[in-house]
Amino acid sequence: xxxxxxxxxxxxQAGGSLxxxxxxxxxxxxxxxxxxxxxxxxxxxQFVADTSWSGxxxxxxxxxxxxxxxxxxxxxxxxxxxxxxxxxxxxxxxxCAGSRIWATLNGQTPDYWGQGTQVTVSS
Numbered sequence: 001x002x003x004x005x006x007x008x009x010x011x012x013q014a015g016g017s018l019x020x021x022x023x024x025x026x027x028x029x030x031x032x033x034x035x036x037x038x039x040x041x042x043x044x045x046q047f048v049a050d051t052s053w054s055g056x057x058x059x060x061x062x063x064x065x066x067x068x069x070x071x072x073x074x075x076x077x078x079x080x081x082x083x084x085x086x087x088x089x090x091x092x093x094x095x096c097a098g099s100r101i102w103a104t105l106n107g108q109t110p111d112y113w114g115q116g117t118q119v120t121v122s123s
Contacts, residue, residue, distance in 0.1 A: 001026045002112035004096045009117030012086055020081040022096030022114055029077035035105045036070065036081045038092035049081065050105040059104045086121045094119050
């Protein structure tokens, strides 16, 4: 199982950067595809990015390509989301999630979720 906890959210001005972290305490982190989803105010939750168990394969939503970078450190059981050139429309609660699958999390509902962290981008 994964036991995920996000950190690093906050308020930033448009054009700024933030790095989110998500650490697993379940002990089997390296066996899972993990990624990030977000839920903007009044909207449904949406896929942001994910990374394969090895970190070699990554995928991104079109809306964040070129601005966000996902990475993982299996030794620290942590996945990161580096967000740059932030826009007001990036405002959302960001969730870390994972599943033990050999595929992207995009279009799927992961089995394990963190509690979420708020990111607010002011204009």
